[in-house]
Amino acid sequence: MAIDRWNGVTGEDRDMIGGNTKFSVRRRLGLSLGLAGLLTAYAVVSSPAVAAPDRTAQAAPAPAAESDESAPAPAVDGAEPVRQTEAEAFAHAVDIGERVEIGALQGESTQTFANPDGTLTSVQHAQPFRVVRDGQWVPTDATLVTAADGSIGPRAATLGLRLSGGGDTPLVRVQRAGRSMTLDWPGALPEPTVDGDQAIYAEVLPDVDLVVDVEVTGFSHVLVVKTPEAAQQPELAELEFGLATAGLTVQDGLEGGLAAVDTMSGAPVLEAAAPAMWDSGDDTAGTDAATPGRTAPDAGDATGVDATESAPPGASQAPIGWRIDGDTLTLLPDQAMLTDPDTRWPVYIDPVWQDTRRSDWAMVASGYPHMSYHKFSGTEGVGNCPVNSGQCNKVGKKRIYYALPTPYAGRTILSAEFRVTMTHTYNSTPKNVSLYRASSGISSGTNWNNKPALGVLLQTKAPTAKKDSCTSTNQNVGFTATAAVREAVTKGWSTTTFGLAATDENDQTAFKRFCGNALLAVHYNRTPSQPKQSELTMSPGGQCVTGTNRPYVDTPPTLFMVLRDPDHSSSHTEDVRGQILYYWYDSAGTRVNNYVTTGWKASGSRFQYTLPSNIPQNTPITWEVQAGDSEVWGPWSWEGSTQTACQFVYDSTAPAAPDIDSPEYLPLDASEHTSACVEDDQHRGGVGIYGTFIFDSVSTDTVRYLYGFNTNPLPDNELVPTSPGGPVSLRWMPVDDAPNIVTVQAVDQSGLRSAIATCVISVPTRLAAGEWGLGEAAGAVSAEDARGNHPAVAGAGVTFGVSGPGCGDSGSECQFDRAIQFTGDAAESYLATTSSALVDTSSGFGASAWVRLTDDTTDRVAVSQDGSGEPGFTLGFDAATGKWEFAIPSTDVLSLGGWSVTSTAPAIRDEWTHLAAAYDPELKTMTLYVNGDVQPTAQRRSAWKSRGAVQIGRAYARSAHTAGWAGELADIAVYDRVLVPREVSELSTLRPIRLGYWPLDDVSGDRSPEYDDENGQELLLENGAHLYAPDVDADPFAEPPLVGGGHLVLDGVDDRARTDAPVAVTDGSFTVAARVRLPSPTCGDRDQAVLSQAGTVASGFVIRCGSANRWELVLPHSDNNDPQTTLVFDGEQLPSADQYGQHLAVVYDAFRNELRLFVNGEVAVTAAATYTAGWRADGPLQVGRALHNGGFGQYLGGVVDEVRVYTGVADDETIQLMTSIDPNPYL
Structure with a gap:
């Protein structure tokens, strides 16, 4: 269907000149997403020859270089590290x-x-x-250079842009995220003359030149008609340009402009404001020929005006009509201007195309209320144009608007400054100009009639210093914008628009000119974290509770709290402090508030404060706390829907709380016998290490004690003294290295309970007694212990440097995770420590290993410790049962049997498996874990201590070593304490193990290989999905790949890529990541999936660009139709169309049941999963679509690169390493 559009204006826009109807200036200055020049403008020039404008006065983002295809774009100056x-x-x-x-x-x-x-x-x-x-940041540079084939293009632009070098090649081709648009001149083109960022095609028609100006974000093109006679050529009545698009549809834009939108999503990819034409105004015949004007004429820097950049003084303007019919774009120049005897030649016809992005800028002029000056080039005016200059051409008043991202949710804004470059003032007398926070946003259609209100005044200044050009670093005028950015944070604005206007818009001497190069510098601090309710306690009183469960205490309690600040960890320099509020209501119902500020400590420290003795009795007292740094206080502990304030009642007649002692964990408390605990910041004992806890009471009628660890006392946790009022004791082992809480309550003979005594103990994690990663390179002769204390010497039959568990099935070439290979010969293929008795096998101990078994015909041992006649323990494979086994001989005597626990399921050959073993000396239980899952336990009925070396790959028995390991081993560790379930879970499931990495640089047929392609799964490219890998030598102006040598292009219709089998293990912890670029900074009107993994009827997860124009993670709760889902999204780091794309990563921590969505290396959102029973999606990994209700959909239109899948949880630093502009195959 043909589209016919005439950009007409109302009668009020017309001027009568010499009795002929003429159109006044209606010029829009830049287009927002430009197909840059799709609408090449016509210009008519009166002189028979066109002198190329002097480009040296034009500001460029980077220094111009000669047109030399061999000259690389310079690297960004490393002025700052x-x-x-x-x-x-x-x-x-x-x-x-x-x-x-x-x-x-x-x-x-x-x-x-x-x-x-x-x-x-x-x-x-x-x-x-x-x-x-080429893997490095370089300055943008619109300077045109020539390729080997004669075509020309910019050195470093944000989109692929190629201009014709002459002949029958298309005038211009634009690429963006797999979409493209081509404009073709109807005839052969001459070889252009190149000058800086401008190409002049002389005499494309008799006395008509075609000039193309290139910017880093788009282009414009102008026909220059040199004589009135040339204007009468029939070709100028309707200018037809060949139009070809791929993945784009050219249609109506805003306010009479054009837009090239993504064909499937409808999102704008390129935009052009309404095209216009103008004459030469008051210029003399010798004025330089120009491309279409991109700024409204005014008295700015009137001398030396380059008509390629702006309409000259006094110019008349008229709109240009346009029509699209199939593969033809037709421009309809205003014939009245071309035939008017008063037209002052040359005349310029100018459409400008530019790409779309979230930042924006535009000028509006009261004299041309319907004109859009969006993304103007160079500079524009602010204020009332001084008519005495003779160059205002009725421009009237001007304002400039700038839209800048403000993605600062959860941050504390310390200060913000808006900066921009000023290039012109009316004179040297200071005159005010003001910055405002505008009331609404801007677009390619913004003009004086629909402009945003100026809104909130931020600051007024009277600058006089000027710059000669516009660069990315010479902003010389600054305004305080702190209030605007703080308001944006409060109201959730991801983008904020600023308005620049003369303070007195009637004062023509206040006129100034500013660049479009504004920036917003925001100095911020992450808000201290909300204190966790689980880390708020009181002694006496126990854990933080409210309401009917609040405890009664016999003395004013000591309050304990752990405070954190994400900006101020141990690697940073600033501490945190706490502000405590405690209050009650007096007899008149008036709330009595009391505030206390603590001292400073390192983030993550435990703070305490003892309430004064004069607090009222027998009335509820509430307390809460917030963390603070040097700048701001964080949220109160009660805020939100999941936490409450803490309460207690003070009653001095209540039974006294008992005393808590522990020689191992509370040594400073031993000398006193009250419920109060001595403050102790020292770490005591350790995870997996038992200690004795003694509870005692000053009340002689105490008949039982209730206790709890990390909870308030529980009815089932009861200890009875041998006589009333006597002490009791128990042995307890911490399983977490966070602050641990011990609570105890005494109960007398009548059942009356005392206040709850509370002690907080700081518990460290004691590292393994010996830990060998076995990641040495090929040719090594020993394995180093992680702390350098216990090297393990290798026998002659081991092979270092083979693929480790992190390589999956990648084969022998994998080098980012290495292991050691064993032959099964116990005499030759082993490692043994030079140290002895690393663990006491008569007490608590543990062991851990990653194993890959290749021969199951006999017993195999991964790790053991030598005794005199038997090993102190073995962890490995039992051939008789075909299962994994943890065994301890009954004595250190030959062949007297022993105790063992085996796995529930048979061992699997040729597959990496994590084994862990733990012996608990108090419970006398042996526990085996397989891939983090606990197996049935067994009792050990005798205990003895082995005193020999640790053996890796064999065990000592019957005066010789036996049970040699056949296969590979990695990450062996032994512990001189109990290995607890949390640690086993971390060792087995939280370690990121790469399951797949697709750099998308190569393709063979319709398959792109996994990096370790010997055994890895390939990605099958289907239904037109294709790999884009340009030859930069042959085509230096092609859009570059996202990372490395190529990326995947998807059309949004039915293109996709997939594996043949599952990759992510969705019922456990996993990490997935990819880099993606959309053609537009919006998602359009539909969901678009970047990555997913299929189940039977639903996806196990979906990372997508949602129809709400935000990045989203969806976790369906089950593999059913219309399942419940957990949805998390980023409302700050919104989709963008930057050429480098955006890096997305999702981490699911099954152990903590926590989701994290990362955008460009930053944690966009952290959320608790709303379900705990993950399910395994056993279908293929999908790139570019998702499965829902048994059907695939949500097809992605864009490009994808660097697809990664891991089992386990990648930390923040690892995610940030993935965002590197250099491929990292070893990550």
Whole structure:
């Protein structure tokens, strides 16, 4: 269907000149997403020859270079240091005393710096200032260079852009995220003359030149008609351009403009404001020929105006009609202007196309109320144009608007500054200009009639210093914008629009000119974390409760709390403190508030405060706490729907709380006999280490004690003294290294309970007694212990440097996770420590190993410790049962039997498996774990201590070593304490093990290999999905791949890629990641899935760009139709169309039942999963679609790269390493 559009205006827009109807200026200055020049504009020039404009006065983002295809884009000047991860950046900032840019958070228009004081600074630029080329950031540069085939293009732009080098090649081809648009001149083109960012095609028609101006985000093109006679050529009545698109549809845009939208999603990819034409105004015949004007004429820097950039003074303008019919775009120049004898030649016809992005800028002019000056090039005016200059051409008043991202939810804004470059003032007298927080946003159709209200005044200044050009670093005028950014945080605005206007818009001497290069620098601090209710206790009183469960205490309690700040960990420099509020209501019902501020401690420390003795009795007292840093206080502990305030009642007549003692864990408390615990910041004991706890009471009629560990006393936890009032004791072992809480309550003969006594103990995790990663390179002769204390010497029959468990089934070439291979010969193939008795096998101990068994015909031992006649223990494979086994001989005597526990299921050959063993000396139980799952336990009825070396790959028995391991081993560890379930879970499931990595750089037929392609799963490219891997030598102007040498292109219709079998283990912890680029900074009108894994009728997970225009993670609760789902999303880091794309990662921690969604290396959202029973999606990994109700849909239109899948939980630093602009195959 043909589209016919005439950009007409109302009668009020017309001027009568010499009795002929003429159109007044209706010029829109830049287009928002430009197919850059789709609408090549016509210009008519009066002089017979066109002098190329002097480009040297034009500002460029980077220095121009000669048109030389061999000249590479220069690397970004490393004026400030960069470190890839946030932790590295903070550490380096402290070392050097200067801010350091965080590489993981770099973008085309964004910088984030770690400051030495632990705060951060984010800089959001309105205009892109850098792009990625060949794995490094380089400055944007629109300078045109020539390729080997004669075509020309910009050196470093944000989209693929190629111009004709002459002949029958298309005039221009634009690429963005797998979509493209081509414009073709109806005839052969001459070889262009190239000058900076401009290409001039001379005499495309008699006395008509075609000029193309290139910007880093788009282009414009202008026909230059040199004589009135040339204007009468029939070709100028209707200008037909060949139009070809792939994945795009060109249609009506805003306010009479055009838009190239994604064919499937409808999201705008390129935009052009309504095209216009103008004459030469008051210029003389010798004025330089120009491309279409991109700014409204005014008295700015009137001398030396390049008509390629702006309409000259006094120019008349008229709209251009347009029509699309199939593969033809027809421009309809205003014939009245072309035939009017008063037209002043040349005339310029100008459509401008640019790409779309979340940052934006636009000028509006009261004299041209229907005109859009969106994304103007160079500079524009602010204020009332001084008519005495003779150059205002009725422009009237001007304002400039800038839209800048404000993704700072959860941050405390310390300060914010808006900066922009000023290039012109009326004179040297200071005159005010004001910055406002505008009331609404802007678009490619913004004009004076529909402009946002200026809104809230932020600051007024009277600058006089000027710059000669616009660059990404020379912003010379700054305004305080702190209030606007804080308001954006409060109201959840992801983008904030600023307005720049003369304070007195009637004062023509206040006129100024500013660039489009505004930036917003935000200095912020992450808000201290909300204290966890589980880490709030009181002694006496126990854990934090409220309401009817509040405890009675006999003395004013000591309050305990753990406070944290995400910005101020041990690697940073600032501490945290607490603010405590406790209150009650007096007899008149008036609330009595009391505030207390603690001292400073390191983040994660335990704080305490003892309430004064004058607090009232027998009335509920409430207390709450918030953490603070040097800048701000975080949320109160009661805020939100999942936590409450803490309460108690003080009654001095209540039974006294008992005393708690422990020689191992509370040694400072031994000398006193009250319920109060002596403050002790020292770590005592350790996870997996038993201690004795003694409970005693000053009441002689106490007949029983109730106790709890990390909970208030429970009825089932009861100890009875041998006589009333006597002490009791028990043995207890911490299983977590967080602060642990012990609570005890005494009960007298009448059943009356005392106040709850509470003690908090700090428990460390004691590292393994010996830990051997076995990751040495091929040719090594020994394995180093993690702490360098207990090397293990290898026998002659071991092979170092083979593939480890992190390689999956990748084969022998995998080097990012290495292991050791054993032959099964116990005499030759082993490792043995030079140290002895690393663990006491008569007491608590544990062992852990990653194993891969290749021969199950006889017993195999992964790890053991030598005794005199028998091993102290063995962990390995039992051939008689065909199962994994943890065994301990009954004595250190030959062949007298022993105790063992075997796995429930048979051992699986040729597959990596995690084994762990633990012996609990108090319960006398032996426990075996397989891949983190506990197996049936067994009792050990005798205990003895082995005193020999640790053996890896064999065991000692009957005066010789036997049971040699056949296969591979990795990550062996032995513990001189009990190995607890949480640690086993972490060792087996939280360790990120790479299951698949697809760099998408190569393809064979319709399959792209997994990086370790010897045994890895390939991605099958289906229904037109294809790999884009440009030859940059042959086509230097092609859009570059996201990372490395290629990326996957998907059309959004039915393109997809998939594996043949499952990859992610969705019923356990997993991490998935990919880099994606959308053609538009919005998702359009539908969900688009980036990654998923299919079940039978539903997906195990879906990472998608949602129809609400945000990144989302969806976890269906079951493999059923219309299942319940957990949905988490990022409302701050919204989709963008930056050429480098966005990195997405999802981490599901099954142990903590926690989800984390990362966007560009930052945690966008952390949420608890609303269900605990994960299910295994046993279908293929899907790239570009998702399964729902038994059918596939949510097809992605865009490009994808660097697909990664891991089992286990990747930490924040690992995710930030994945965001590197260099491929990292070893991650």
